[in-house]
Amino acid sequence: MSEDCRMAGARLGEMAELMELKGENPFKVRAYQNAARLLESADLDLKALALEDRLTEIKGVGQGLADKIKEFLTTGNIADHEALKLEFPAGVVEMLKVPGLGAKKVKLLHDALAINNVGELEYACTENRLLTLKGFGEKSQKKILDGIALFRRHAGRSLLSHALEAALPLLEAIRRNKVVYQAELAGSLRRRRETVGDIDILVSTDEAPRVMEFVTRLADVESVIGSGETKTSIRLKSGMQVDVRAVKPIEFPFALHYFTGSKEHNVAIRSRAQAQGLKLNEYGLTRSADGTPLRCLSEADIFKVLGLDDIPPELREDTGEIEAALNHSLPKLVSADAIRGSIHNHTDWSDGIATLEEMVAAAKRIGWSYLGISDHSQAAGYANGLKPDRVVAQHALIDQVNAMRPGLRVLKGSEVDILASGEVDFDAETRGQFDYLVESVHSRFNLSVEEMTARVLKAIEDPQVMVLGHPSGRLLQARDPYPLDYERVFAACAREGVAIELNANPHRLDLDWRHIRHARDLGVKFFINADAHSAPGLDDVALYGIGLARKGWLEATDIVNTRDLQGVLAFFSERRSRAAKLRPGRA
Numbered sequence: 001m002s003e004d005c006r007m008a009g010a011r012l013g014e015m016a017e018l019m020e021l022k023g024e025n026p027f028k029v030r031a032y033q034n035a036a037r038l039l040e041s042a043d044l045d046l047k048a049l050a051l052e053d054r055l056t057e058i059k060g061v062g063q064g065l066a067d068k069i070k071e072f073l074t075t076g077n078i079a080d081h082e083a084l085k086l087e088f089p090a091g092v093v094e095m096l097k098v099p100g101l102g103a104k105k106v107k108l109l110h111d112a113l114a115i116n117n118v119g120e121l122e123y124a125c126t127e128n129r130l131l132t133l134k135g136f137g138e139k140s141q142k143k144i145l146d147g148i149a150l151f152r153r154h155a156g157r158s159l160l161s162h163a164l165e166a167a168l169p170l171l172e173a174i175r176r177n178k179v180v181y182q183a184e185l186a187g188s189l190r191r192r193r194e195t196v197g198d199i200d201i202l203v204s205t206d207e208a209p210r211v212m213e214f215v216t217r218l219a220d221v222e223s224v225i226g227s228g229e230t231k232t233s234i235r236l237k238s239g240m241q242v243d244v245r246a247v248k249p250i251e252f253p254f255a256l257h258y259f260t261g262s263k264e265h266n267v268a269i270r271s272r273a274q275a276q277g278l279k280l281n282e283y284g285l286t287r288s289a290d291g292t293p294l295r296c297l298s299e300a301d302i303f304k305v306l307g308l309d310d311i312p313p314e315l316r317e318d319t320g321e322i323e324a325a326l327n328h329s330l331p332k333l334v335s336a337d338a339i340r341g342s343i344h345n346h347t348d349w350s351d352g353i354a355t356l357e358e359m360v361a362a363a364k365r366i367g368w369s370y371l372g373i374s375d376h377s378q379a380a381g382y383a384n385g386l387k388p389d390r391v392v393a394q395h396a397l398i399d400q401v402n403a404m405r406p407g408l409r410v411l412k413g414s415e416v417d418i419l420a421s422g423e424v425d426f427d428a429e430t431r432g433q434f435d436y437l438v439e440s441v442h443s444r445f446n447l448s449v450e451e452m453t454a455r456v457l458k459a460i461e462d463p464q465v466m467v468l469g470h471p472s473g474r475l476l477q478a479r480d481p482y483p484l485d486y487e488r489v490f491a492a493c494a495r496e497g498v499a500i501e502l503n504a505n506p507h508r509l510d511l512d513w514r515h516i517r518h519a520r521d522l523g524v525k526f527f528i529n530a531d532a533h534s535a536p537g538l539d540d541v542a543l544y545g546i547g548l549a550r551k552g553w554l555e556a557t558d559i560v561n562t563r564d565l566q567g568v569l570a571f572f573s574e575r576r577s578r579a580a581k582l583r584p585g586r587a
Contacts, residue, residue: 216232342528438469474512516548525571
């Protein structure tokens, strides 16, 4: 097979997919498909045939196709191919590259569910949105997710969840090695960034070559990129790159600090060391004047020598953490064991896959004392949103479950759509039947910043709304945040007593950590919510939501669902009272 044949065939194949996506004549599409298949397995001198105008001698290649092939061989492109690509969002074209997804399925997903890229498709699968489409079932959803995983094997960055799933088994295997004293994650993974480029693992050992050799033989390793006595880079079967570094025990605290980063934090810390006549790098801390080493047994010791309080990894972004550590004003960051429940969760009444009883059992397993069920409201037809009669039926079931499950209270909530007008879904009577409402934008993301801000501000005023759900609407690696004046929204939430959600779903991790601290300073309170669509999804609060809250400088007192049941109910009551005072007669 010649390279020219393979590349020309691939280009014609892409054109066939785009034409099918566009709805072109099936016979024309089939002609391009047949020519593509033939060329991709042929061993012809295409350039010679083109020069002699003999391309039409190839079976199935008419004059039109011959002209396209000649254009490709001459310019490296086909103008019609480029024009076809411009007719669709780039993400839709990218979806064609997902194994197992043909043009017909991509067209259906795009037309029926407005899915515009691979990230939105993955999120739709995790929320079981595809089950509403004819020809799609749980098995096909699973195949699509598997195809997305393959597609992303060599992508530049991975979601935090994907990186942790790949890194933790590897870390545990390294820790079990007898010559390893310590092993820790480093880099952006340790700092709990939303997406991760590669995985960094730091090892303390006196036998670095043995550890490096051990790493290359781990079961999950697909290939070895490079290996030396103190550093090995491997490619996992998941597609992620892992850099494993080994240092002496005496160097470990310094190396862990350095390789955790961020780069900006490290530069600022080194500058502080220099100002004190010290030199700090990944190998140690010494006096600049005579090179005398200063022994530190931990990262906390390094900070102490520099006159600083211990700075948690999540805060090391050079966003004021050094000044706070100097002034003893670092926050006492929230921990997972402080969480008492989550109030944004879905069941099979809307687009979840678990029953109410299964979600309650999972919450009990975690040790929570309450669980809020907030299935979608009626406007969310794509998610089997509940109409008022189904709300009544679900509440009757919740009453039964509460009677049978002492020790855990199921709260009656709903994730109500913020309509384009700013009105909140359901009429006032129906809204009043709930313990609380989580309000979220799920449509019309293309409004201007003024229009979107006015929409959200109006919805915040509804007295039954307790929480603004996934406030920026972003989907990591899939959809940018919608335009919003965060200053005005945060101020309104603080004034109204409406909490802002930190959405622990690893596809969202919304609100962005860069905004959290500012909202807190304005007096906003938060809920860390799972937005779970399955029983295991409840674990996302501890796995990812806590890291987001910590990265936003939050303490337990900033987060409503660190309170017990009575504390949460008191928050709801205070919200209603405040709304009544602000707008008498509306509550």
